Structure formats: structure tokens, C-alpha cells
Amino acid sequence: MSTGERPALRLVPAPAVEPAAPVLGAVELLPGRVRAALVDLAGELLWRAEAAYPRGAADRGEIDAALAEVVRFPVQPMGVGVAAAGLVDAAAGVIIEVNEVPALHGYPIAAVLTGLAGAPVHVEHRARLQVLGDRWFGPGRGRSTFASVSTGEVLGVGILYDGEVLAPPGGRSGAHMTVAASGQPCTCGARGCWKTVATTPWLRAEAERRGLGARTVRELAETGDPLLEDYAGNIALGLVNIQQLFAPGLFVLHGEAAEGGERFRAAIERRLREDSSWATGAEPPRVLVNTGAADDIALLGGAGLVLSHN
Numbered sequence: 001m002s003t004g005e006r007p008a009l010r011l012v013p014a015p016a017v018e019p020a021a022p023v024l025g026a027v028e029l030l031p032g033r034v035r036a037a038l039v040d041l042a043g044e045l046l047w048r049a050e051a052a053y054p055r056g057a058a059d060r061g062e063i064d065a066a067l068a069e070v071v072r073f074p075v076q077p078m079g080v081g082v083a084a085a086g087l088v089d090a091a092a093g094v095i096i097e098v099n100e101v102p103a104l105h106g107y108p109i110a111a112v113l114t115g116l117a118g119a120p121v122h123v124e125h126r127a128r129l130q131v132l133g134d135r136w137f138g139p140g141r142g143r144s145t146f147a148s149v150s151t152g153e154v155l156g157v158g159i160l161y162d163g164e165v166l167a168p169p170g171g172r173s174g175a176h177m178t179v180a181a182s183g184q185p186c187t188c189g190a191r192g193c194w195k196t197v198a199t200t201p202w203l204r205a206e207a208e209r210r211g212l213g214a215r216t217v218r219e220l221a222e223t224g225d226p227l228l229e230d231y232a233g234n235i236a237l238g239l240v241n242i243q244q245l246f247a248p249g250l251f252v253l254h255g256e257a258a259e260g261g262e263r264f265r266a267a268i269e270r271r272l273r274e275d276s277s278w279a280t281g282a283e284p285p286r287v288l289v290n291t292g293a294a295d296d297i298a299l300l301g302g303a304g305l306v307l308s309h310n
């Protein structure tokens, strides 16, 4: 926010919540934005609220105020799951750091939300958590091992392995795994990170370099340009590594991938199978594209985190 003022709260009224039914609370914390929702046991979003705060906030009061604005659940949830950007200490319920938001460094989000919601609060990294949205409410229902992948401007993989979300302290969601020995410089300071070749900025730059009019996954899918296959191959690079290490079998893609249609999905799956076909003991990897609202998956992951703790 350039003005330094907090934008007006946006409340989106939803169908009345049935007070007798148990509901799950979810909060998504992003740089400059916080969202909250109530979700029923079938994964329907019953109520939601959203507020913004200054991205460069150095004062915790700004964060406290934004959370107090959105966490006004009309009924008491059985728990609240927080999908947080950046690094989190899930056991302590504390944000370790979020790029661009100094006030979130060391922010005790679980304690703050417990006070606001009056319910147990659990915290996890957003990209990892979306796998629980798929586990409880999406294509991963009934599975104990699979992966959930965010694509587009952000990139990351959440892995459910034998019923548990893989979330070692200090681990991250894969965007910075090295896929090229002397690749492009990354925002993290390293070179050749997966993110440098498998996110929207790479696609735009490469389309420009090749002199293409089509610059987005959707446009490239419409024109049938081979760049889309190359991009699919780059996304598959990281997934191949995940498959070789954990053999999740199923990869559920969220975000931009949905715009590429069947050809894009099939190209990622084909590359994934080619590069792991020797692993005969593993379930052959499949790629599914979730076409639900991309904005909701982190909130559903938060709701899933509550269920996973019950």
C-alpha cells in the first residue's frame, strides 16, 4: 500500500451457517493480505472475509488489526488452520519470516488467533498445506500418499506421505530445488532453481525471446506453440525429482496449469513417466489438474489441517 492506509475490509456474505453442524476455521496469511473462512465437513466455504495490510508493515499492530478484522467467525469453529506464506515454526505456531513483511518475523500467529477465535489453532506453510485441501476435499480423498503442486507465479509442492504432511523444520516447498548446474540467477541468490524455469516469469521472458505473440499458458495452448511443451517439461523437472524420492504417484496441479488444458497436463505427465519409467515397483505417476477456484485451495488446506488434528 503506497498510502500507508489500510484498505477497507471486504466482507463477502455467504449462505447462513447452520449452527448445529461442526465447522472448520481457516486463515490464509499472505504478504499484504489476510483471509479467513468457515468450511463445512464437505469442503464448502460457508463464510469468508478478507482484509489488506501494508506489505512493508514494520509494526505488529498492523497485522494484529488485520487479523482482528477478518477473524470474526459467525459461529465457533472446532479449530482453525492457518496457511501461512514464508517460513513457519509449526510446533511453536510462530511465523519465522515472510519476505517483504518485517512485522511478521517471529510473529506468534497461533497465540494471536487463539485469542481471537477461542479455538485450537494449527499453523503450516501454505504450499505444503494445500495437499491437505486435496486430501480431505479434493482428488486426494482416500489417499495416504500423493503430492499437490502450485503452478504459475508461485511454485511449490506439498507432499502427503503415509498420511503425514512432509514438513521438516527448515524445509521448504521445492521451488528452490536446483535443476540446472549453471542456470539463471534466482531471487534466493542461488542459480538454476526450479523456480527460474517453471514459473510464469520464465514463460513470459522465453515467449518474448522467441518473438511469440502468445505469452501465457492459455494463449500458447490456443496457438499450439511448442513453447508450451517446453514449459511443461520444466514443470515436470521438479516433479520427477519428487517422484524419484517419494513416489507419490498422484500429482494434483493447481493454479496456472488449469489454463493449459489437456495437452499441457498430458505433456507434464508424459515427461514424468518417461523420467521415472524404470521405477517398476512404483505406481505410475498420474497428473490431475484441479480446476476449482485457485484462491480457495490454501483455505481448504487450513480446514484440512484442523481435520488432520482431530
Ligand SMILES: [Zn+2]
Residues within 6 Å of the ligand: 175, 176, 186, 187, 188, 189, 190, 193, 195
Ligand atoms: Zn532459488
